[in-house]
Amino acid sequence: MKEDNRNLKAFTVLFRAYQTIQEATKRDLLQFDLNQTEFSVLEFLYHRGEQPIQVIGKRILIASSSITYVIDKLEQKGYVYRKSCPRDRRVTYVLLTNEGQSLMEKIFPKHEQKINEIFQVLGPQELDTMILSLKKVGKNANEQ
Template sequence: MDSALTFPTALRELLRTHQTFLSYAASHVHTLDLTLPQFDIIITLGNTAGINFKILGEKTLITKGTLTGVISRLEDKGLVQRVASETDGRSQIVQLTEAGKDLYQRTFPEHLAFIYRIFNDYSPEDIATLEATLLRLRKAVIAARSNESEQLVEETDQ
């Protein structure tokens, strides 16, 4: 079969799987009265002394504008706090409060167990194959983005 004919089906399945996974994960997170981005911040900050906004955005893939709102809502819930950076006066560090640390310690293992249920019927070999396939796809996307950027530079230089 021509790969051009099967590609849209695979792409559609990838998108459906992504949406279904997020919906599944959100069903547990919503029981904590949090959104997925809020919980992402909580688990990213867990077991750290705090992280600055730039790195927090990179680790969570939440854009800067959205990140500010998510952090504000978590502050309103008493789960995070902003403190001035000791090394850069222009920068703020986001830290879990005691309530945030407690929430992380209570819920992160529970959330992992909830997510791991998806893989109950997967063998270790299945998981290794899935991971390798997803990594290969991500590298292909990164390479395509890099090639696209290089082409744009070449077109601008002409």
């Protein structure tokens, strides 16, 4: 196989695997009336605690215009609330409510188990190699 074709094949395989993994986890989240982006915000807050809205958007890779909408939806569901920064009026923090914390305590272990089941086909060495390879490709793409 020519080098160019191998690169395209790698891209296609990576993209399809990502889509399939996303679909598998999406099904689990729908039972809790959450989409992937909402879950990503909740997961980030669950592991990192209160965060400025801007930081959340950058960390979960969504546009600043979209993060406000996602936070609004999570606030309507009772899972998060906003808190103004006392030192800088331009900064607004987002925190999990007690209900949001309880939800994540309930669903995160199930999510983690699903991820473990998906990746159980790889041995530790294969997993390490995949992680290093994907980091290398991601870094290279970022530098392009």
